[in-house]
Amino acid sequence: MERPAQPEKSRPTEHIRTSSFNNPSQAKKDLPILLKKGLPPCPRAKPVAGYSDWYSLKSTSSLDFCPECISHMDRTVYRLNFRPSPPRSSEKETFCALGGDPWVRLAWQLTLARQRPDIKLLEGIAAVQDAGDCPGESSLHHHHRSAATYGVKDRDGYYIPHFSVCRADVDKLELLMPTLYGLFVPLPNRTSTSTTQPRKCALRTTSTRFTPYITHLSKLHDTTRRQQQSTPTDPTPFTDFVQRKARLQECPKDAQFGPNVLWHHHPHLKEFTICEDCFDSVVEPELARGKSLLVKGFPRAKGVVYSTSAAEEKGGVVVGRSCQLYGAYMRGIFAKAVEEENFELLAKWARKRREAEVGLQEGYRRLGERLRRLEGVGGEEAGEERRRLQRKLREIREDWATWE
Numbered sequence: 001m002e003r004p005a006q007p008e009k010s011r012p013t014e015h016i017r018t019s020s021f022n023n024p025s026q027a028k029k030d031l032p033i034l035l036k037k038g039l040p041p042c043p044r045a046k047p048v049a050g051y052s053d054w055y056s057l058k059s060t061s062s063l064d065f066c067p068e069c070i071s072h073m074d075r076t077v078y079r080l081n082f083r084p085s086p087p088r089s090s091e092k093e094t095f096c097a098l099g100g101d102p103w104v105r106l107a108w109q110l111t112l113a114r115q116r117p118d119i120k121l122l123e124g125i126a127a128v129q130d131a132g133d134c135p136g137e138s139s140l141h142h143h144h145r146s147a148a149t150y151g152v153k154d155r156d157g158y159y160i161p162h163f164s165v166c167r168a169d170v171d172k173l174e175l176l177m178p179t180l181y182g183l184f185v186p187l188p189n190r191t192s193t194s195t196t197q198p199r200k201c202a203l204r205t206t207s208t209r210f211t212p213y214i215t216h217l218s219k220l221h222d223t224t225r226r227q228q229q230s231t232p233t234d235p236t237p238f239t240d241f242v243q244r245k246a247r248l249q250e251c252p253k254d255a256q257f258g259p260n261v262l263w264h265h266h267p268h269l270k271e272f273t274i275c276e277d278c279f280d281s282v283v284e285p286e287l288a289r290g291k292s293l294l295v296k297g298f299p300r301a302k303g304v305v306y307s308t309s310a311a312e313e314k315g316g317v318v319v320g321r322s323c324q325l326y327g328a329y330m331r332g333i334f335a336k337a338v339e340e341e342n343f344e345l346l347a348k349w350a351r352k353r354r355e356a357e358v359g360l361q362e363g364y365r366r367l368g369e370r371l372r373r374l375e376g377v378g379g380e381e382a383g384e385e386r387r388r389l390q391r392k393l394r395e396i397r398e399d400w401a402t403w404e
Contacts, residue, residue, distance in 0.1 A: 039072065053084075209245060213242070282331060
């Protein structure tokens, strides 16, 4: 089965710090280049074990950085703020904060862009996380810091429903963008967005809405600074965006749903199922421009998607479908297809992704069943089999990640 092209991977080697950038004036000259190039690819953005060459801040060891990202940081005046991390077991899974934590990445980019004299933004993010971080995919209602859950008000002064943010993410936001202090206000218990409802934090980094929310907030912060105001005079560009998104069901990403769920899809490409959130973010702007014939083939109405092949059916039931447009890879394919008016390109990769989804779903299900049968079984042989099955499950997850 053909897969998306991936960059060649190699095992990172022990990083040797050099004195090439010991001259502060040289580091200052490199700053515009670093900002233009952006952050390098991080090989340890997801938790990995087997490494003992991590780095951390001198002031706190709660953030870990891989040698490749430290090479990037070494080219700045902030390099002396980092040190090799204290010894730890190489079996412990760890991820690089710069590659795997969007808040840390944003703090670092703002530190460079503002040419700050210190790394207090990074230290501040670490302090907030140490005090109790965002609950992520867990409910705000069960989070120990959720007593103070925040929302925003619309242009009429009413709380926008179905939009709740945890205290930790509000603290991070106000640290990085201080002009936004007070934009997020505590939600009273009587609102429909209160913590009595089992809702997730709207600014959790695993949400597809995290980046567009941060982009809108960054624009609002920059506008406020240019106007030399302490708080935004007109937050409606952000609150209107929140209000529009709050009316939509959030993207389920790769969660599979049965045959009766409604999807956006092209009538001649039923494998390319799109949730209403991603349709609003990606397809709707192209429809509004009205230039692409390819995009005009997507109806705005949702519909049921029936089986397109025997491979999609198990016992007459269609294998669960998921949104195909939440990940960077397929969004890139879609953008290229629209630019080139190339429906065949989009169809090729949508069908290949669906083929991979069906195959990997079935493999994952079978391995999961075998693993469950070993629950409670003792002995060295059963333990080894559990570890083998867990490795296989991890390989399937990694395989699927190439399609995201």
